Amino acid sequence: MRYMVITTKHHDGFALFESNVSAYNIVDATPFKRDVVAELHGACERTGVRFGAYYSHTLDWYDGGDYGLQYAEKNGDGTPTCIVKAVNDWDPSPRTFDDYMQNKSVAQVTELAQRYPDLFLVWFDGAGHIPAEISHALYEAIYEHAPQALVNSRISKDDLPDKVCDYQSAGDNHVPTPDEIESTHWETCGTTNNSWGFKSYDQDWKCALEVLSWLVDVVSRGGNYLLNVGPDGNGKIPAACVAILRDVGAWMRVNGEAIYGSRAWTVSREGPTQVARTGTGNRAQAGFSTAVTAQDFWFTSKGKTVYAIGLAQPADRQVLVRSLADVTVAAVRMLGSEDAVDWEQTPDGLRVRLPSFLSKLGYALAIKVTA
Numbered sequence: 080m081r082y083m084v085i086t087t088k089h090h091d092g093f094a095l096f097e098s099n100v101s102a103y104n105i106v107d108a109t110p111f112k113r114d115v116v117a118e119l120h121g122a123c124e125r126t127g128v129r130f131g132a133y134y135s136h137t138l139d140w141y142d143g144g145d146y147g148l149q150y151a152e153k154n155g156d157g158t159p160t161c162i163v164k165a166v167n168d169w170d171p172s173p174r175t176f177d178d179y180m181q182n183k184s185v186a187q188v189t190e191l192a193q194r195y196p197d198l199f200l201v202w203f204d205g206a207g208h209i210p211a212e213i214s215h216a217l218y219e220a221i222y223e224h225a226p227q228a229l230v231n232s233r234i235s236k237d238d239l240p241d242k243v244c245d246y247q248s249a250g251d252n253h254v255p256t257p258d259e260i261e262s263t264h265w266e267t268c269g270t271t272n273n274s275w276g277f278k279s280y281d282q283d284w285k286c287a288l289e290v291l292s293w294l295v296d297v298v299s300r301g302g303n304y305l306l307n308v309g310p311d312g313n314g315k316i317p318a319a320c321v322a323i324l325r326d327v328g329a330w331m332r333v334n335g336e337a338i339y340g341s342r343a344w345t346v347s348r349e350g351p352t353q354v355a356r357t358g359t360g361n362r363a364q365a366g367f368s369t370a371v372t373a374q375d376f377w378f379t380s381k382g383k384t385v386y387a388i389g390l391a392q393p394a395d396r397q398v399l400v401r402s403l404a405d406v407t408v409a410a411v412r413m414l415g416s417e418d419a420v421d422w423e424q425t426p427d428g429l430r431v432r433l434p435s436f437l438s439k440l441g442y443a444l445a446i447k448v449t450a
Contacts, residue, residue: 087116088139089133092142093108096116097117100186103142132198135205137205138204139183146166149176193224201231205233211235214243231266232247251359252268254297266305270306287330300347334414337386341386349400374399404424408422
C-alpha cells in the first residue's frame with residue numbers, strides 16, 4: 080500500500096478529528112476522546128505511507144449541508160429539476176447552506192490542511208450545486224497550507240467552465256469508457272463488497288480475483304484504483320476483507336512492477352471475457368463470474384516496456400498474446416521468476432511458454448515484454 084485516505088467527515092457531519100470549528104467530533108462528543116485522524120496520520124508518517132483525507136463538503140445532515148439545493152435549477156413550482164437524494168429532510172438543521180459552507184465546511188478543510196501540510200490528497204464527495212466561488216475557496220485553502228496535495232474533481236460541479244481539480248474522479252464502482260475520460264489523470268473508487276460503510280449483513284465479498292480484475296482493468300486504461308474498506312463499530316477491518324487484501328498484496332509483491340508507475344499502452348486489453356463495471360448497483364445485482372480465460376490479457380507500459388497481465392493459468396503453460404503480433408520484441412520474462420522464458424513471434428501474435436507459476440493464488444500472472 081502506497082497511500083491511504085481516511086474519512087475525516089462523512090455525510091452525517093460527524094468529524095473523526097478534534098475540531099475548533101464544531102464540537103460535533105470524536106474528541107468533544109464521545110467518551111473515546113481520541114483523535115483518530117491524528118493517530119492515523121502519525122502511523123502513516125512512521126511507516127512511509129502517504130496520507131489522504133476524505134471530506135464530505137456539501138452534504139452534512141447535522142449542520143445544514145443539503146448539496147446547495149437553493150442553487151439548483153427550479154421547476155415552475157419552485158421544486159428542483161434534479162432528483163433530490165441523501166438530503167436530511169426528516170430533521171433538517173435550521174442552519175443555512177451558505178453559513179454551513181463558509182463557517183464549517185471551508186473552515187474544517189482549512190483546519191485539516193493547516194494541521195497536515197504533508198497531505199497527499201483531499202478527496203471530496205458530492206459537489207451537488209455548490210457555487211463556483213465556494214469550490215475555489217476550498218481549493219485555495221488547501222493550496223495555501225498543503226500546496227502539494229492533489230484534489231479530486233468532486234470538489235466542484237461537472238458543468239463549471241472553470242472546474243477546479245487535479246484529477247477526475249469516476250463514478251463509484253464505475254470504470255469509465257474512453258469517451259467518459261475527461262482528464263489525463265483519473266481514478267475509480269471501489270468497494271470490497273457492495274457497501275461503503277460496515278454492514279453486517281453484506282457478506283457479498285469480492286474475491287481476490289475480482290479485486291485484481293478491477294485493478295488491472297482500471298490501470299490498463301490509465302487510471303488509479305482506490306479500494307474502500309469499511310471498519311466495524313470498533314474500528315476493526317472485517318476478517319473476510321483482511322483475507323482479500325492479503326491475497327491481493329501477495330500478488331502485488333510479485334507483479335507490482337506492472338502496476339505501480341505504469342501507463343496505458345496503445346491497447347488496453349484483449350480476450351473474450353467482458354465484465355460490466357457501471358456502478359455499485361450493477362455489481363450488487365449482477366454479481367461476478369470468475370470465468371476469466373487464459374486468452375484474456377490487460378496491458379500496461381513503462382517507456383519501451385509493455386506488460387501483459389493474465390489472471391488465468393493456461394493448462395499447458397502456453398499463451399498467445401495477439402496484440403503483440405506487430406511489436407518488435409527483444410526479450411520476455413515473467414515477473415518474479417528467474418527462469419528463462421521461451422517465446423516466439425508469429426503472425427498471430429507473441430507465443431510464450433511460461434515457467435512454473437509463482438503466485439500462491441494460482442491465477443495471476445504478469446509477463447514483461449521489452450521492445
